[in-house]
Amino acid sequence: xxxxxIDILLNQVGSKxxxxxxxxxxxxxxxxxGNYQEKESEYVSKKNIGRALEEVTNHLIHLx
Numbered sequence: 635x636x637x638x639x640i641d642i643l644l645n646q647v648g649s650k651x652x653x654x655x656x657x658x659x660x661x662x663x664x665x666x667x668g669n670y671q672e673k674e675s676e677y678v679s680k681k682n683i684g685r686a687l688e689e690v691t692n693h694l695i696h697l698x
Contacts, residue, residue: 637684638688647697652697656690656697657690672688
């Protein structure tokens with residue numbers, strides 16, 4: 635099973651297009667700056683894309 639579930643993510647964001655843009659931007663920021671909102675040991679995923687999705691699920695990324 636893929637974590638986090640697409641159903642949970644879409645309940646928080648609203649559209650797949652917006653989700654892809656948010657996660658891509660956050661993943662790039664993680665890669666370039668090494669800036670993580672949680673400890674690296676707390677993430678389930680090892681890749682930045684998965685970590686960005688987890689941050690959306692955990693309400694660490696807020697939409698305006």
